[in-house]
Amino acid sequence: MRADRQIGTCEADNLIISGKFQRDAVSVTITSGEGVLSRGTVVAMSSESGKCVILGTAASEGETLTPYGVICDEVDATSTDAVATVYRTGHFNKEALIVDDNYTMTDADEAALRNGGIYLDSAM
16 A cells, blocks of 8 residues: 555544543443444443443333443444443543433433543533
C-alpha cells in the first residue's frame, strides 16, 4: 500500500473528557433484547443475573439494577446475549452519555457511577 493514501479515519465523539482519571475496561454480558447499544451507552448490572442492561430499564421484582459502566464500542444484543467491553473507570462527558429514551440520569445514578470510579463532567 502506498504511504500517501488514507488508510483510516478517527472521529472525535467527545465521550472522554480527559485522561486525569485512569480508564479501565472490562467485559460484561449484555442481556438479550437490549438491541444495538452505541458507544457511550451507560449500562446497569442486574443483582439477579449479573448481566447488564441499558440504564433506565425497569427492574423486575426483587432485582436491583446498579449503574456500572459505559460501553466502549457498539454492541448488538438484539436476539442473543452479547459480550461488550465497558469502561468501569474514567472521566466522561455527561452530555455524550446515552441512557434509555424514556429515562433521565439521576443524581443517585451519577453517585453510583462515581463510587465505581466513573467521573462525569460537562464538556466546555
